[in-house]
């Protein structure tokens with residue numbers, strides 16, 4: 526692929542060029558289509574430098590991206606949403622990744638403790654009103670955190686859900702008003718796992734126990750053979766996404 530923006534030498538002169546229109550971003554996305562995740566990441570780093578951040582929930586996609594980022598630009602900030610309801614295995618994986626990859630992880634969380642949430646909204650808000658629970662514990666803290674950046678990197682893939690089917694490698698995030706990179710958008714789950722195994726990266730042991738997608742423990746169950754990989758998330762509820770990746774992000 527040859528594109529002028531990948532050949533710029535001084536990334537700092539490019540910051541003023543990041544006020545792209547939506548149609549320009551679409552064009553850039555088309556140019557990047559078919560590129561490796563590493564090339565998409567390099568494009569992001571060249572254009573945003575310290576103003577781009579990776580989001581991870583410690584799934585295999587996040588781990589693979591973290592490894593790529595550690596090799597390309599190790600000083601990149603990486604954040605995770607600590608709802609205080611993650612599995613112990615997830616917290617252990619977090620610590621292992623910091624040890625193994627030396628990544629710069631930042632914890633993002635609401636100031637509302639679980640006890641305060643219960644007092645204010647009642648027991649087990651994740652059962653009575655999971656949208657509000659996600660909004661309080663994930664969506665709001667993330668939006669506040671992202672306000673300090675100009676671009677973010679996610680591990681979403683197009684074949685994960687219908688809401689993600691049109692995800693671009695690079696796109697305008699209308700909700701957060703910033704550029705969003707999805708370097709693994711075109712990858713399959715198998716490609717992600719191949720990457721994990723090829724590089725001998727750690728992963729959440731719950732994946733080997735029937736949990737293909739892992740979130741907070743009250744809202745995650747193991748799936749049965751043949752079930753959709755995300756059937757274990759908010760099982761029994763209409764909800765399929767926590768809200769941090771929902772439309773209108775893909776309306777460009």
Ligand code: SF4
Pocket residue numbers: 608610650651654655656658659660662663740741742743744767
């Ligand atoms: S995934 Fe469940 S427990 Fe976690 S924030 Fe959302 S509703 Fe609450």
